[in-house]
Amino acid sequence: MxxxxxxxxxxxxxxxxxxxxxxxxxxxxxxxxxxxxxxxxxxxxxxxxxxxxxxxxxxxxxxxxxxxxxxxxxxxxxxxxxxxxxxxxxxxxxxxxxxxxxxxxxxxLEALAYGAYREGGEAQLAGAVKQQDVEGLQTTRREWYVPLMDARRGQVYTGLFEAGEGGWQRRRPDGIRLMQKWVDELLELALQDKPASIRIGGDPSLHEEEAGRLAASLSGRSIQVQIVPNDMxxxxxxxxxxxxxxxxxxxxxxxxxxxxxxxxxxxxxxxxxxxxxx
Missing domain, CATH: 3.30.420.40 (ATPase, nucleotide binding domain)
Known part of the structure; x- marks a missing residue:
């Protein structure tokens, strides 16, 4: 050595x-x-x-x-x-x-999500970890990352990860899920937890319609949904x-x-x- x-x-x-x-x-x-x-x-x-x-x-x-x-x-x-x-x-x-x-x-899947965070969200979080809610109270800015790998027949390998003041953490386990049901679950969870944004990455090419449905459903809720493919x-x-x-x-x-x-x-x-x- x-x-x-x-x-x-x-x-x-x-x-x-x-x-x-x-x-x-x-x-x-x-x-x-x-x-x-x-x-x-x-x-x-x-x-x-x-x-x-x-x-x-x-x-x-x-x-x-x-x-x-x-x-x-x-x-x-x-x-x-x-x-x-x-x-x-x-x-x-x-x-x-x-x-x-x-x-x-x-x-x-976590590596895919973390790569997406490093590409886009890391700089934003470094400069604006906090945001003001409508009542003027200081809340934690949280970004969600949803990696996708196609698993055929409308299914995806996926999970859910979060970056924010609390650091990088897993929110949902890795698994194979029907994309339609996964979007329903993400929509319900997002309306409850209200992250600042959701980034759908990995390979969403065969599932853009459902990803778009999530974006449309949250467009009036001040939750930005980005569909941004990224490679491992x-x-x-x-x-x-x-x-x-x-x-x-x-x-x-x-x-x-x-x-x-x-x-x-x-x-x-x-x-x-x-x-x-x-």
Whole structure:
């Protein structure tokens, strides 16, 4: 280890290698605190299994580091592409074992949402954490982030996250939901909690009609709804992983598995056929 690499350990911020293959993007990065030392986004989805290891090697070369300089490996745990997310999980587990590094799983949906927050909401919140309500009372400005991944048949992989004075937090668990019912749930919750804005990100392309319905329903309620697609970023994943590691959290390498959310379609059909067959 060089003296420069050794210095990374001394300011309290871990050096994290982050990797996600749950979406069409192979997203990877090396992060240190709030800095991105190197990052890669590749959209050759069918080549994730071929490119992942070489991209990791490339990342470390660009960052000027070797494996000994890493404090942990963060992996996007899903949900997402059934085949895709297993690639990052397998590579991450293997590297964590071979290099003897902590393995930190992070929700791929949370990484998508956090990336959207960093792109747009972070600057707004930094300058205006507080807002005045109609009675002149000071209230906390809260932004909601709703990541979407298409799950076919009108369904989405999704969750709900909030950024505000209380920091970054999860409001609803990851899951697979019918988009129509999800919008109904978000509408009811928004009317009750009254966030300043809701940003729908990830890949909403097949669900814009329902997302638009949410926007239209809240247009007269002083709640701004933005539909802004965003791609997976390794740096957002890495920052979330670093936060988990600093809290003393990590995952067991041997038992760590992707968050499939539901059985793959082929497995579900097979299970149903077996059940019918007695």
């Amino acid at each position: 060089t003296a420069q690499q050794e210095g990374f350990y001394r300011d309290g911020s871990p050096v994290i290698l982050a990797l996600d293959t749950s979406t069409a993007a192979l997203a990877a990065a090396v992060v240190h605190g709030g800095s991105t030392l190197a990052d890669i986004q590749s959209f050759a989805e069918r080549n994730h299994s071929v490119l992942t290891v070489s991209k990791v090697q490339e990342l470390l070369q660009v960052a000027g580091l070797d494996a000994s300089a890493l404090d942990g490996i963060t992996v996007g745990q899903g949900p997402g592409s059934y085949t895709g997310m297993r690639i990052a999980v397998t590579v991450g587990k293997t590297l964590a074992w071979v290099w003897d590094k902590p393995l930190i799983g992070v929700s791929s 970023e390794g740096r957002s994943l890495g920052m979330l992983g670093a936060d988990r590691l600093l809290r003393g959290e990590q995952d067991d390498i041997h038992s760590f598995v992707p968050n499939y959310t539901q059985l793959a379609e082929a497995e579900a059909k097979l299970a149903a056929a077996r059940q019918q067959g007695g």
